[in-house]
Amino acid sequence: MNIIGIIPARMASTRCPGKPLAMINNIPMIGHVYYRSAMCRTLNDIYVATCDIEIKEYIESIGGKAIMTADTHERATDRTSEAMLKIEKSTGKHVDIVVMIQGDEPMMLPDMIDDAIAPIKEDPEIQVVNLSAPLKTEEEHNDPNEVKVVVDQQGFALYFSREPIPSRKKGGKNIPMLKQVCIIPFRRDFLIKFNQLKPTPLEIIESVDMLRVMEHGYKVKMVYKEYQTYSVDTMEDLKRVEQLMKNDMLVKLYPIKGK
Numbered sequence: 001m002n003i004i005g006i007i008p009a010r011m012a013s014t015r016c017p018g019k020p021l022a023m024i025n026n027i028p029m030i031g032h033v034y035y036r037s038a039m040c041r042t043l044n045d046i047y048v049a050t051c052d053i054e055i056k057e058y059i060e061s062i063g064g065k066a067i068m069t070a071d072t073h074e075r076a077t078d079r080t081s082e083a084m085l086k087i088e089k090s091t092g093k094h095v096d097i098v099v100m101i102q103g104d105e106p107m108m109l110p111d112m113i114d115d116a117i118a119p120i121k122e123d124p125e126i127q128v129v130n131l132s133a134p135l136k137t138e139e140e141h142n143d144p145n146e147v148k149v150v151v152d153q154q155g156f157a158l159y160f161s162r163e164p165i166p167s168r169k170k171g172g173k174n175i176p177m178l179k180q181v182c183i184i185p186f187r188r189d190f191l192i193k194f195n196q197l198k199p200t201p202l203e204i205i206e207s208v209d210m211l212r213v214m215e216h217g218y219k220v221k222m223v224y225k226e227y228q229t230y231s232v233d234t235m236e237d238l239k240r241v242e243q244l245m246k247n248d249m250l251v252k253l254y255p256i257k258g259k
Contacts, residue, residue: 004098008076020055042117045087049083080100134226146179150178
């Protein structure tokens with residue numbers, strides 16, 4: 001199977017402008033995501049999809065591959081799909097699975113990509129997979145920047161929300177509190193189909209792409225792992241992640257030029 005990773009990234013973040021090139025321990029955030037994704041042996045190749053020339057130039061300066069995309073995309077899935085089709089055209093190779101790896105996940109691990117891909121390789125009925133990880137504190141559970149998810153007994157998502165779900169008000173303290181981790185494998189054709197589906201009311205209300213999948217009658221397979229990882233949505237997140245990554249062992253393995 002031809003499995004590629006695509007990291008969508010843009011400078012125009014409303015909550016943290018310019019965050020892809022924001023420094024985390026002297027390395028731009030998008031560099032951390034690229035280096036770590038490139039360590040995954042399951043991927044045949046890894047690309048950054050962007051509409052910003054400064055991101056493209058940085059990625060190419062570290063030996064990476066970048067694809068320029070339109071600056072009109074509002075969703076990472078749209079940018080990922082455009083990049084995938086351009087990659088197929090330039091390489092002449094059909095893509096089987098595309099893993100969308102959000103550019104604001106600098107703590108991600110290569111194993112997380114393997115874990116996310118496994119169900120889609122094993123079961124031909126599964127079209128899209130998300131990772132989930134535990135929410136550690138009540139503060140995280142209440143944080144609207146953290147996308148929460150609840151799952152059924154077969155491990156498929158029941159609902160995603162930026163609100164604290166499930167409720168803690170009626171004795172739900174022993175029920176796992178889970179967050180979405182944005183490493184998302186799609187079957188190639190399903191990603192194209194997803195982008196052709198009309199946006200849905202719950203997707204718009206919650207600002208969570210996966211709700212479009214569910215509202216149109218498809219399933220989202222969830223894979224739970226005990227990873228400690230934090231996305232960067234605000235400057236406060238950036239400072240927290242920088243502290244947590246000060247002694248990160250994977251950083252020592254980055255093939256940084258000049259080392």
